[in-house]
Amino acid sequence: MKKWGFLIGIILIGYIIAQAPAFLVEDKGMPIVILNKDDKYAGYQAISGQKMQEQIHKGNLVLVNSKHAIQPEGVRSDIVYVAGEAELSQGYGLMDQKLMLSREVAERFQRMVEAAGAEDVRYFLMSSGYRDFEKQDELYRQKGSDYALPAGYSEHNLGLSLDVGSSLAAMSEAPEGAWLEKNAWKYGFILRYPKDKVNVTGIQYEPWHFRYVGMPHSAVMAKNGMVLEEYLEMLKAKKNVTVNLDGETYHIHYYQVSKDTRIYLPVNEPYDISGDNMEGVIVTVKKSL
Ligand SMILES: [Zn+2]
Incomplete structure (x- = not known):
């Protein structure tokens, strides 16, 4: 009897999954x-x-914030100059010809920009990508703690984060910002510092900063x-x-x-x-x- 109850339970779980909407x-x-x-x-x-x-x-x-610094092995091993990869730099502007990023992340970004373009949102700018510890340290010393994080505490030091702008307006106003906020998760990206989570992240709202985490994690977080x-x-x-x-x-x-x-x-x-x-x-x- 008990065995049957168990089996029915399993079938029910299967049924619930089969009947569930696309996301569960x-x-x-x-x-x-x-x-x-x-x-x-x-x-x-x-x-x-x-x-x-x-x-x-x-x-x-990997979580990187004021409490959790990057360890050397956390830095991506597939960092490339984005401008040097013709198939990864189509249909958007690059603020800096020396901008670097994980190759995998740049590939996902390229797919995302293509999808946005198909919906007539096409004025993206990639303004910052990977920074090594030395460059981060320089930025921190030049701009101060209101603008930059110390070396090892910025996601940019991983190669998994990038800053995205629009050539039309500030990201908080631009169609590019609105499109990314709604759709970036489909390509494995998350808006890392949302407006309503400042108390959790400890970082002010940054409508331009996106972090790659991959699927299905970006979907679960967004939903x-x-x-x-x-x-x-x-x-x-x-x-x-x-x-x-x-x-x-x-x-x-x-x-x-x-x-x-x-x-x-x-x-x-x-x-x-x-x-x-x-x-x-x-x-x-x-x-x-
Ligand atoms: Zn950033």
């Missing part, structure tokens, strides 16, 4: 992995927490009105979150890393791994329905 966050509370006779996760490999220490500080989800600080707190509390988005299912797992932690990575499926720059790593597994 669900805390399933159980591992997605299948146990075999040896009590090992079939199709997954376990990595010891000891080997994951360095991962804590790198990846698309739930969370900033990165709140999102990482939610993942840490829930541990396992399932997101259904446009025909894809993502399983997100948070692990607090210690030498005794085992972190499970799929062997045959695509996944992304990122630290939170505090004490955890987040494994995101994408499954096509």
